[in-house]
Amino acid sequence: MSEHEYVPKSKAGKWFNDRLPLLSLASHLTDYPTPKNLNYWWTFGGILTFCLLTQIITGIVLAMHYVAHADLAFASVEHIMRDVNYGWLIRYIHSNGASMFFLAVYIHIFRSLFYGSYKSPREIIWIIGLMIYLLMMAAAFMGYVLPWGQMSFWGATVITNLFSAIPLVGDSITTWLWGAYSVDNPTLTRFFSLHYLIPFLILGLVVLHIWALHIPGNNNPVGIDIKKPSKDTVPFHPYITIKDAFALLLFSIIFAGFVFFAPNVLGHSDNYIQANPMVTPAHIVPEWYLLPFYAILRSVPDKLGGVILMFGAIFILFVLPWLDTSKVRSAVFRPIYRQFFWILVLDVLVLGYVGAMPAEGIYLVLARVGTVYYFLHFIVILPVVGYLEKTEPVPLSISEPVLSGSADYSMAKKDNEKI
Amino acid sequence: MDKSEKKTTTRRDFLFTTSYTVGAVGLGAVIWPLIDQMNPDKAQKALATTEVDISQIEPGKSITVLWRGKPVFLKRRTQEEILEARSVSLNDLPHPEKDEERVKNGKDEWLVMLGVCTHLGCVPLSNKGDYKGWFCPCHGSHYDLSGRIRKGPAPKNMEIPKYEFVDANTIKIG
Numbered sequence: 191m192s193e194h195e196y197v198p199k200s201k202a203g204k205w206f207n208d209r210l211p212l213l214s215l216a217s218h219l220t221d222y223p224t225p226k227n228l229n230y231w232w233t234f235g236g237i238l239t240f241c242l243l244t245q246i247i248t249g250i251v252l253a254m255h256y257v258a259h260a261d262l263a264f265a266s267v268e269h270i271m272r273d274v275n276y277g278w279l280i281r282y283i284h285s286n287g288a289s290m291f292f293l294a295v296y297i298h299i300f301r302s303l304f305y306g307s308y309k310s311p312r313e314i315i316w317i318i319g320l321m322i323y324l325l326m327m328a329a330a331f332m333g334y335v336l337p338w339g340q341m342s343f344w345g346a347t348v349i350t351n352l353f354s355a356i357p358l359v360g361d362s363i364t365t366w367l368w369g370a371y372s373v374d375n376p377t378l379t380r381f382f383s384l385h386y387l388i389p390f391l392i393l394g395l396v397v398l399h400i401w402a403l404h405i406p407g408n409n410n411p412v413g414i415d416i417k418k419p420s421k422d423t424v425p426f427h428p429y430i431t432i433k434d435a436f437a438l439l440l441f442s443i444i445f446a447g448f449v450f451f452a453p454n455v456l457g458h459s460d461n462y463i464q465a466n467p468m469v470t471p472a473h474i475v476p477e478w479y480l481l482p483f484y485a486i487l488r489s490v491p492d493k494l495g496g497v498i499l500m501f502g503a504i505f506i507l508f509v510l511p512w513l514d515t516s517k518v519r520s521a522v523f524r525p526i527y528r529q530f531f532w533i534l535v536l537d538v539l540v541l542g543y544v545g546a547m548p549a550e551g552i553y554l555v556l557a558r559v560g561t562v563y564y565f566l567h568f569i570v571i572l573p574v575v576g577y578l579e580k581t582e583p584v585p586l587s588i589s590e591p592v593l594s595g596s597a598d599y600s601m602a603k604k605d606n607e608k609i
Numbered sequence: 610m611d612k613s614e615k616k617t618t619t620r621r622d623f624l625f626t627t628s629y630t631v632g633a634v635g636l637g638a639v640i641w642p643l644i645d646q647m648n649p650d651k652a653q654k655a656l657a658t659t660e661v662d663i664s665q666i667e668p669g670k671s672i673t674v675l676w677r678g679k680p681v682f683l684k685r686r687t688q689e690e691i692l693e694a695r696s697v698s699l700n701d702l703p704h705p706e707k708d709e710e711r712v713k714n715g716k717d718e719w720l721v722m723l724g725v726c727t728h729l730g731c732v733p734l735s736n737k738g739d740y741k742g743w744f745c746p747c748h749g750s751h752y753d754l755s756g757r758i759r760k761g762p763a764p765k766n767m768e769i770p771k772y773e774f775v776d777a778n779t780i781k782i783g
Contacts, residue, residue, distance in 0.1 A: 344747075347729070347730040347731065348729040348731065350730075351730035354730075365649060366644075367647070368649075369647050369648065369649055369650065369653070370677070371653065371678055372678030374678045376647075376650065467675065467678055467679065467732075468732065470731040470732040470746060470747060472746050488748055488762075490762075491762055492764075493728055493729075
């Protein structure tokens with residue numbers, strides 16, 4: 191930002207900008223040099239911003255009609271669905287919006303894994319992103335509790351009980367989280383308070399995420415450092431804004447498809463039964479986006495061990511930039527890593543599938559194999575492959591592929607289109 | 610560190626140390642109420658006891674009552690069930706407890722325990738599972754006729770709450 195010399199044309203603009211350089215900031219954002227080869231996997235940052243704003247706006251509106259009380263919450267959600275003008279629409283956007291948010295964030299994360307966007311010098315962007323992801327999970331979990339249905343209640347019970355696995359102080363922590371001796375009204379009211387807070391924390395982290403991004407600039411499909419600005423870059427506006435807008439349009443069609451045609455397909459019918467502390471539903475499952483972690487939790491036949499592995503599965507991602515020893519960023523030029531990347535994708539999908547199934551028989555075996563492989567990927571495969579792999583030649587710049595116009599770059603391009 | 614530097618503890622050092630200390634105590638005193646307000650309040654604690662009439666429960670049957678927001682199982686066991694619970698070797702138990710320790714002396718037929726799985730807090734189903742006691746549907750923990758964990762991820766036996774017989778037909782929980 192500092193190298194950017196912007197002087198507003200109008201006198202009033204100059205007067206204002208000297209006092210608060212918002213116009214300089216706007217100019218930086220529009221002119222921001224962006225690699226010209228960004229593909230559609232790079233449009234999910236914009237899509238995620240849209241998701242966050244959608245959740246905040248619909249959430250503020252829902253809070254005008256929702257009542258955070260154990261006796262009234264369930265009825266107030268039905269009141270929103272039946273009585274409030276367009277209440278059904280706003281609630282369905284909010285509930286499906288959470289799923290769309292996670293869908294987008296998973297694509298965004300795996301994009302980073304494929305193209306090595308988490309590597310030096312972008313570790314801080316990656317870590318802030320993971321903090322956002324953790325807050326998203328907390329917000330989604332607490333939001334799911336608010337309708338006070340059976341899945342809300344028992345989901346809250348199971349998740350808060352995870353903390354009781356902590357030696358010595360576990361039970362005190364769980365009671366403290368509940369504000370009661372079980373999940374009860376005090377739990378609901380504090381979850382509502384925090385559920386309202388977290389999106390604004392996320393918004394703050396998003397600002398830091400983008401700020402940190404604008405220091406080194408975007409990574410790109412070939413994963414090389416580029417000169418900025420140069421013939422390898424285009425200004426963010428209008429080139430990237432229009433591409434992001436088009437991707438957002440396609441994303442919105444899918445989003446609207448869920449909202450209008452299958453609004454409950456991602457939810458669970460048990461949550462339309464009011465919370466009952468005397469009866470546990472026969473089959474408790476979290477929302478789909480938490481299933482892989484749930485599978486890891488259940489794959490361990492020990493309570494504390496399961497909890498440690500589940501949180502470990504997320505926290506291991508924080509040290510990922512230092513586990514990956516390869517100097518080449520993009521998987522386009524990493525023939526071995528590329529295959530392990532797809533195995534990891536498959537592994538996470540399998541974990542998600544078995545997380546939704548009963549923890550017995552073949553599902554338990556699959557969950558255990560999947561869990562072991564997940565950790566193996568990060569702890570063993572990544573560091574070792576980084577040393578042993580013979581990477582393909584990397585182009586010198588985006589405009590000049592290796593050996594000018596060789597087959598390597600066309601291969602790279604083909605790969606980009608494929609994934 | 611240089612020796613001459615070490616000696617010179619100045620007035621300023623003293624002021625720094627005392628300021629930090631007082632500041633830390635003050636900060637702690639402000640933060641603690643903000644943390645403690647989340648613990649169970651007086652209204653929650655006031656619900657601490659429940660009296661249950663057990664005169665209508667037939668041998669082999671059980672009832673479930675709510676105590677402090679949690680289900681409590683009151684099971685009147687038959688002689689066979691008691692004998693079966695007591696025939697188990699302690700070596701077979703992940704959390705070894707004699708059946709005698711889990712009931713009141715002389716009231717061996719009454720098993721009173723929190724109906725909460727010690728894994729992640731679901732309510733186990735009665736007369737289910739491999740040990741004829743309880744089975745938790747959430748993550749597959751099996752409990753025996755004494756409410757002791759036998760198989761599955763739960764680490765402990767189901768908890769016995771504090772309770773007493775007020776008279777022959779009434780149990781006070783809590």
